[in-house]
Amino acid sequence: xxxxxxxxxxxxxxxxxxxxxxxxxxxxxxxxxxxxxxxxxxxxxxxxxxxxxxxxxxxxxxxxxxxxxxxxxxxxxxxxxxxxxxxxxxxxxxxxxxxxxxxxxxxxxxxxxxxxxxxxxxxxxxxxxxxxxxxxxxxxxxxxxxxxxxxxxxxxxxxxxxxxxxxxxxxxxxxxxxxxxxxxxxxxxxxxxxxxxxxxxxxxxxxxxxxxxxxxxx
Amino acid sequence: xxxxxxxxxxxxxxxxxxxxxxxxxxxxxxxxxxxxxxxxxxxxxxxxxxxxxxxxxxxxxxxxxxxxxxxxxxxxxxxxxxxxxxxxxxxxxxxxxxxxxxxxxxxxxxxxxxxxxxxxxxxxxxxxxxxxxxxxxxxxxxxxxxxxxxxxxxxxxxxxxxxxxxxxxxxxxxxxxxxxxxxxxxxxxxxxxxxxxxxxxxxxxxxxxxxxxxxxxxxxxxxxxxxxxxxxxxxxxxxxxxxxxxxxxxxxxxxxxxx
Numbered sequence: 441x442x443x444x445x446x447x448x449x450x451x452x453x454x455x456x457x458x459x460x461x462x463x464x465x466x467x468x469x470x471x472x473x474x475x476x477x478x479x480x481x482x483x484x485x486x487x488x489x490x491x492x493x494x495x496x497x498x499x500x501x502x503x504x505x506x507x508x509x510x511x512x513x514x515x516x517x518x519x520x521x522x523x524x525x526x527x528x529x530x531x532x533x534x535x536x537x538x539x540x541x542x543x544x545x546x547x548x549x550x551x552x553x554x555x556x557x558x559x560x561x562x563x564x565x566x567x568x569x570x571x572x573x574x575x576x577x578x579x580x581x582x583x584x585x586x587x588x589x590x591x592x593x594x595x596x597x598x599x600x601x602x603x604x605x606x607x608x609x610x611x612x613x614x615x616x617x618x619x620x621x622x623x624x625x626x627x628x629x630x631x632x633x634x635x636x637x638x639x640x641x642x643x644x645x646x647x648x649x650x651x652x653x654x655x656x657x658x
Numbered sequence: 659x660x661x662x663x664x665x666x667x668x669x670x671x672x673x674x675x676x677x678x679x680x681x682x683x684x685x686x687x688x689x690x691x692x693x694x695x696x697x698x699x700x701x702x703x704x705x706x707x708x709x710x711x712x713x714x715x716x717x718x719x720x721x722x723x724x725x726x727x728x729x730x731x732x733x734x735x736x737x738x739x740x741x742x743x744x745x746x747x748x749x750x751x752x753x754x755x756x757x758x759x760x761x762x763x764x765x766x767x768x769x770x771x772x773x774x775x776x777x778x779x780x781x782x783x784x785x786x787x788x789x790x791x792x793x794x795x796x797x798x799x800x801x802x803x804x805x806x807x808x809x810x811x812x813x814x815x816x817x818x819x820x821x822x823x824x825x826x827x828x829x830x831x832x833x834x835x836x837x838x839x840x841x842x843x844x845x846x847x848x849x850x851x852x853x854x855x856x857x858x859x860x861x862x863x864x865x866x867x868x869x870x871x872x873x874x875x876x877x878x879x880x881x882x883x884x885x886x887x888x889x890x891x892x893x894x895x896x897x898x899x900x901x902x903x904x905x906x907x908x909x910x911x912x913x914x915x916x917x
Contacts, residue, residue, distance in 0.1 A: 558727055559764035559823075563778035563830060564754040573777055577768050 445622040450629060456612030457633050463608055464595045466530050471537020471594070478542025480571070483549050493542060500539030506600050508532045513604045529601035533594065540590055548583040549575060581652060588645035592638045599634070609633060676739070678703045678834050678865045679724055684733035686719060686889075693719050694730070695889040701834075706866045708876040708897075711886035712912060717869040720886070721836045724867070725756045738833055754782060757827030761839040763819045765811040765826070771798065772807040775826045782830070790829070797825040801855050817848030821855050828859075835859065837868040873916065877901060885909045 443449065481493035500508065512532035517523050552575050560570035602611035613630035617623050679701040686694040694716050701707055709717045722728040724737060726749045734741065738755055740748040766774050775794035779785045785793075798804045801821040803814075811819050820840055827835060837856065841849045853875050860866055860879045870876065876883050876897055883900040885893040885908075892906045904910050 553762075553764075555760055555762050555764035556766065559758075559760065559766070560778075561727060562725055562753060562756075562758035562760075563826070564750065564782040565778055566750065566782075569777075569781040573781065574766055578766075581768070 442621055443619045445616070445620040445625045449616050449620060449626075453609070453612050453616055453626070453629050454633065456607065456609045457637065459606070459608040459612075460595065460598050460610075460634075461637070463529055463533065463598045463601060463606070464591070467533030467537050467598070468591055468594060470530065470534030471541050474534060474538025475541025475545055478538055479545035479549060482542060482546040493546075497539045497543050500536055501543070505532075505536055505597050506603060508536055509600055509604050525601065525604050525606035528604060529598070529606045533598065533601070536597070537590070537594055540593075541587065544586050544590060545579065545583055548579040548586075551582050552578045585645045585649040585652060588641055588648065592641050592645070595637055595641075596634060676703065677701055677736075678705070678738060679867070680734075680736040681720075681723075682734040682736075684720075684723065684730050684735060686716075686723065686728065686730050693889050694723070697733070697889075697891055699884065699891060699894070701865065701867060703833075704863045704865055705881045706860050706879050707868065707882055707884055708880040709867065709869045709884045709886060710871060710873070710876065710912070711892075714888075715886040716889040717886050718838050719889075721758075721838060721867050721869055724834070724836060725753050725758055727758075754830060755832055756834045756836055757830060757832035758836045759820070759823050759827055759838065759840045761842050763811070763816070763823045763843070765819055765823055767811050770808055770810055771803075771814070771822050774811070774822060775829045778826070779829050793829050794825070797828045798822070800828070800858070801825045802851075815848060816844045817851045820844065820848075820852045824852075824855055824859070834865045834867070837866065837870065839869050839871070841870065841872055871916065873901070885912065887912070 478493045478496060481489035482497070484490055484493075509529060509532045512535070513523070513525065513528040516528055516531075521527075556574055556578065557570060560574040565574065598608055599610040601608055602614065605611070607615070609630055613626050617626040620626065677700045679699070681697050681699045684694050684697040685692070697716075697720060699707075699720075709720065711717050719728055723730050723735060724742075726742060734743075736742065737748075737752045740752055742748055742752055765771075766777070769777065772791060772794055775797065776787065776790035779790040779793060780787060795804055795807065798807055801824055803818055803821055803825075806814055806818060806822070811822065814822065824840075840856070841852050844852060849872070853872060856866070856868070856875070857879055868875075868880075878897075880897050882894055883897050884891055885900070885904075885906070887908050893900065893904065893909050895905070900909075901913065904913060
């Protein structure tokens, strides 16, 4: 019995977008914390921190996101945790985001002129206050556009979580398609929803980029 | 090398027994480049030292060693009685007691002039915001730009920015002020306002080490002029002697070039 792809099927797919948004949001939040740590380790004066952060970034940049999802998903089972696609997808995507945001933000921190840190040091400010009040506020301005750009990549990347059985937008599409056999309609709808999520972000990123280049041109 | 040490350790004009800065046989390398060669210099309290020399001679490096923006490889630096061994605990203390003014101003562009001046006193000394702002306004008045307090650095001229940088350093109540070519990045018409501010400071008795090419400033303000070339201190003399009877061939050549 083949179901017709109708209004209900369409709504089911639209509703699944909430899981894509939730997964993206949690992965981005985790990735922000991890990314800040990785970025700070990457520019640290302590060699061991730099090496660890560099290795971490290399591993995550040099392997497919799908393998990272698999390794966390099956790895959790090996280490005695119950198989849970939600947790596995969240952890894998957050680690993935940590590596990429860490590398993006390292560049932003290094783009702040060296004299800024020297001036802070010369005034007696130590590491925390210098980072918190002088370096990072300036780095953030540079970081906004590329960070939003990465968020778009991350949202699209969450579609891979469907393969480990996490029911988000893509997986819901597969399920509906299995019942309706209207792949073009189904995946056309899925793609359109991804586009509606990502396109406004791309616009925001571009506008911020222009605003930033105008602000720094003075 | 002996001759250099003798010249450099000649009695300072004031306070030689309890100097503000004492550098003993300081050496520094950048890779294989010998940036500072057996530098010996004693600066008395309240003394105004001008350091000059060709570019790449180690002038900036030397004063940056005093507040440990650069680390030294051998020798000893004592600032205000605190021995400054690399990685030692005194570094924080010394940085709080020395103010530094940079060629490129290095104001914090995301903060107003007032916030630039209050950040370090609040975060390092732990004074209240009201107190820090009061002090900041006092020094902004002293450098004659209190009306710019609410503006951002980018809205100010180069000369005004550098005067803010001086006020910002003074807000930490430093005992020693280090100036690293403070007028070199300024348009010519702005040099005077910054030099005037520095003269005011000198007249108030501040201990100053100033790397500059402003020979007029050296002549009128300096107690001693230090001439450096290729990482060495070649000559230390009063401005009179330095300009009228330089001892060293390279000093004469340098003075011939810039005048």
